[in-house]
Amino acid sequence: MNIGQAAKASGVSAKMIRHYEAIGLIPQAGRSFSNYRTYNERDVHTLRFIRQARSLGFSIKSIETLLDLWRDQHRASAEVKAIALAHIAELETRICELQAMRDALRYLAEHCQGDERPDCPILDGLAEAQEVDWCQGGHDEHCAKVSGGLGLETATK
Amino acid sequence: MNIGQAAKASGVSAKMIRHYEAIGLIPQAGRSFSNYRTYNERDVHTLRFIRQARSLGFSIKSIETLLDLWRDQHRASAEVKAIALAHIAELETRICELQAMRDALRYLAEHCQGDERPDCPILDGLAEAQEVDWCQGGHDEHCAKVSGGLGLETATK
DNA sequence: GCTTGACCTTCCTATGATGGGAAGCTTGAT
DNA sequence: ATCAAGCTTCCCATCATAGGAAGGTCAAGC
Numbered sequence: 001m002n003i004g005q006a007a008k009a010s011g012v013s014a015k016m017i018r019h020y021e022a023i024g025l026i027p028q029a030g031r032s033f034s035n036y037r038t039y040n041e042r043d044v045h046t047l048r049f050i051r052q053a054r055s056l057g058f059s060i061k062s063i064e065t066l067l068d069l070w071r072d073q074h075r076a077s078a079e080v081k082a083i084a085l086a087h088i089a090e091l092e093t094r095i096c097e098l099q100a101m102r103d104a105l106r107y108l109a110e111h112c113q114g115d116e117r118p119d120c121p122i123l124d125g126l127a128e129a130q131e132v133d134w135c136q137g138g139h140d141e142h143c144a145k146v147s148g149g150l151g152l153e154t155a156t157k
Numbered sequence: 158m159n160i161g162q163a164a165k166a167s168g169v170s171a172k173m174i175r176h177y178e179a180i181g182l183i184p185q186a187g188r189s190f191s192n193y194r195t196y197n198e199r200d201v202h203t204l205r206f207i208r209q210a211r212s213l214g215f216s217i218k219s220i221e222t223l224l225d226l227w228r229d230q231h232r233a234s235a236e237v238k239a240i241a242l243a244h245i246a247e248l249e250t251r252i253c254e255l256q257a258m259r260d261a262l263r264y265l266a267e268h269c270q271g272d273e274r275p276d277c278p279i280l281d282g283l284a285e286a287q288e289v290d291w292c293q294g295g296h297d298e299h300c301a302k303v304s305g306g307l308g309l310e311t312a313t314k
Numbered sequence: 315g316c317t318t319g320a321c322c323t324t325c326c327t328a329t330g331a332t333g334g335g336a337a338g339c340t341t342g343a344t
Numbered sequence: 345a346t347c348a349a350g351c352t353t354c355c356c357a358t359c360a361t362a363g364g365a366a367g368g369t370c371a372a373g374c
Contacts (some may be wrong), residue, residue: 004350012201014351015333034340036351045284057258060330070280080279081271088302091259095252101214105241114238122237123227126209127202145225171322172362191369193322217360261328 004031010047017047025050025064027040058087160186163196167204174204182207182221215244 007014020026020038023075029037036059049070053063062083069083111121164171172290177183183203205226209307210220219240226232259307 002351009240013332016229016331018353019332033199034351036340049284054331056256056262056283057255066280066283069277070284073275075275075277076273077275077277077279078271078273080267080277081266084266084269084279086260088259088266091255091262095259097213097249098252098255102245102252105213105245105248107239109238109245112234112241114235116233117236118230118232118234120226120234120237122233122234122241123223125225126213127206127227128213162358170361172361175324189322191322193369211360212336 001045002032003037003039006044006047009044011051012047020047020060022051023060025058025060025067056087057091062087158196160194160196161191163194163201163204166201168208169204177204177207177217179216182217182224187294213244214248219244 001010003014003017007017007040010017012020017026017029021028021037026043029039029043032038046067049067050063053066058066066080066084069080105122108122110124113119158166160171163169164174165173169177169267173184178194183200184194186200188193203224205222207220210223215223222240225235226237239285262279265279265282270276
């Protein structure tokens, strides 16, 4: 199987397959006598694994570890679970950060008329953030600590 | 005021101030006779505006526009609001993507014993995604369409 | 005056994952 | 033989940020 077929079969672009090989995430592919990379079903299986992990937001670094564990018949599932839980925690953090941004911005937008006049609480908010009291508190269990670290000096009065 | 003081006063690193100047986001700073960049309170104000906007996740491109509007006494607030609303929508999209990842991963992790044995639904899920039925439906108003595009062929049976 | 340390300058490099494209070789079909 | 599609390598771009090297400048203390 050539790289194009492997790409189609795995859902990973040929470009990325070469890249994963270059950075050592996957072993160097075999070569045909005309120097084309060759792949088999196992390789495609690995590539699908990588694609799935990427689609769940795992970094290449984490995927390297997951691949090792995947190939190790004697791994402890606890190791895998720990990686997964750590990644879930990271996702939570990023979600909360984005939610805090969204909420702060929504708060500003709600107070903006959005007409032809120049008065604009959004611009004022960006300019004078220190004196505005944004989002009146976290909206989610996980997010309390995150929203404070936004660079918005929340004067939660 | 030198760049270091401007950095401290604005919360934008000296490195980034130079960068913003290089890409034309802010005008070229004046220079002292010894070729040091000099800043005044207005410049610091602008830098704070930029920092605030970045902390809300606006791209440099958007901030360029926002800065122009900020400086334009005759802008229509509708223009600003449109940019803000578009950005809120982007944030929503990214939030939903991350939530979909988290939920799929949480689903896998819940079924993993996490002990010393090698059986691992997480690895199995990554390897055999096509045949697993992940997260049994969206959990949020906005997210219905997003979770499908995750690369997880959800067999919502 | 001279040294020292903190600050400034420019220029180069890296990050992480991905895509675009050029120049040239191979393959397979007409 | 020719042509298109596919492969090869190599270089560059993204986006916002940070690190570092090599060298100039400034202020304080001796």
